[in-house]
Amino acid sequence: MAKTAKKTSGASGKAASASAKSNSTFSKDEDLKAYEDMLLIRRFEEKAGQLYGMGHIGGFCHLYIGQEAVVVGLEAAAGEGDKRITSYRDHGHMLACGMDPKGVMAELTGRQGGYSRGKGGSMHMFSREKEFYGGHGIVGAQVPLGAGLAFANKYKENGKVSVAYFGEGATNQGQVYETFNMASIWKLPVIFVIENNGYAMGTAVKRSAAMAEQLFNRGSVYGIPGEQVDGMDVRMVKEAADKATEHCRSGKGPYILEMKTYRYRGHSMSDPAKYRSRDEVQKMREEHDPIEQVKRRLSSDHGIDDDDLKSIDARIRKIVTEAADFAQADAQPDPKELWTDIYVDA
Numbered sequence: 001m002a003k004t005a006k007k008t009s010g011a012s013g014k015a016a017s018a019s020a021k022s023n024s025t026f027s028k029d030e031d032l033k034a035y036e037d038m039l040l041i042r043r044f045e046e047k048a049g050q051l052y053g054m055g056h057i058g059g060f061c062h063l064y065i066g067q068e069a070v071v072v073g074l075e076a077a078a079g080e081g082d083k084r085i086t087s088y089r090d091h092g093h094m095l096a097c098g099m100d101p102k103g104v105m106a107e108l109t110g111r112q113g114g115y116s117r118g119k120g121g122s123m124h125m126f127s128r129e130k131e132f133y134g135g136h137g138i139v140g141a142q143v144p145l146g147a148g149l150a151f152a153n154k155y156k157e158n159g160k161v162s163v164a165y166f167g168e169g170a171t172n173q174g175q176v177y178e179t180f181n182m183a184s185i186w187k188l189p190v191i192f193v194i195e196n197n198g199y200a201m202g203t204a205v206k207r208s209a210a211m212a213e214q215l216f217n218r219g220s221v222y223g224i225p226g227e228q229v230d231g232m233d234v235r236m237v238k239e240a241a242d243k244a245t246e247h248c249r250s251g252k253g254p255y256i257l258e259m260k261t262y263r264y265r266g267h268s269m270s271d272p273a274k275y276r277s278r279d280e281v282q283k284m285r286e287e288h289d290p291i292e293q294v295k296r297r298l299s300s301d302h303g304i305d306d307d308d309l310k311s312i313d314a315r316i317r318k319i320v321t322e323a324a325d326f327a328q329a330d331a332q333p334d335p336k337e338l339w340t341d342i343y344v345d346a
Helices: 028-053 068-077 091-096 101-108 142-156 168-172 174-185 212-222 234-249 278-288 290-300 306-329 335-339
Strands: 007-009 083-085 162-167 190-196 226-230 255-260
Touching (some): 028 068, 028 091, 028 290, 068 190, 068 234, 068 290, 091 101, 142 174, 162 168, 168 212, 174 190, 174 212, 190 234, 212 226, 234 255, 234 290, 290 306
Parallel strands (some): 190 255, 226 255
C-alpha cells in the first residue's frame, strides 16, 4: 500500500506513471523537524488512547497513528496564513500546525482550557490563530467549507491556499463533487487531500469505490489535476505538496493529492478492526512506518546516534505527559459556557 507509484492526471483524465522513488532529499534539520513533529503526534495519540481507555475522554476518538507523514509533509509546504480544515481524525492536524498540546488534550477531556473550552471534544476544535478551521464530524462536510475558505482567499487576493483533508470514504459523497465543480469553475486555490488509509470505517476501498486504484483521478472530469503519493514517506508528501501549493498560488485552480497511507488502529477507539489481519498491520509497521524511515535516515545519513534519538523521544514524551496532566487537572467548564459561541457579531 505504501509503495504505490505516483501518477498525475489533468483535464484529459489520462494518468501517467511516475517513479515511486522520491527525487526530494531532506537536510539534517529537515529530517530532524519531520521526526520530532511526527513523533509528537504519535506519542500524543498513544496517550490519548490511554486516557480514553481510562475513561478520561468521552464521546468519539479517532487516532492518527500511522498517518503522521501526511500532515507533517503538507505543513512543511504551507505558508504563513494558509488555511486548513479536516475531518474527525484531526488531532495530528492540530499539532502539526502548531496548536498547543495542552489545549488539544484539555479539549479531549472536556476541560475549560481546551481549544473549544470543553464543548467540542475530539472532533470539533478550532484555532483562528493557527488558521485551523476544524475537525468536522459529518463525513465530507468539511470539503465545501474548505473551498469556501479558498473562495475567501481568492476574493481577498491574498495569495493564500486552503487545504481540505478528507478520507477515501468521503470521496463517494455527492457534496465532494459539487465542490470539485465549483472549485474548478472559479479556479479556487484549494488543495483537496484524500487521506486514503484503505478502509474508511471498516470496508476496504476496493469494495466500496469504483476505480479504487486512482481516487485522485476523480477530479479529472472537472479539469482538476492530481496525483497519487506515498503518504508514508514524508519527503514524497512534501515534494507533492510543494507542487500542489505552487499550482494553487499561481492562479491555476484546485489540485488533488491522494495520499496512500495506513492507520494502525481501528477507525475509532470502539473499532476492533477485525476486517484486517494482524500480519497486515505488522507488515506495515515493520516495512513502511513513516517515523522509522526518518529515524533510520537520521542515523545512517546524518550521524545522529541512539542516545540523541532517545533524548528526543524523552523530550517529546515529557511534553505529552505534561499535556495529559494539565488536561486531567484543569477545571470543568462553567455552565455559562453553554450560551457562548452560538452567534457571531457581524
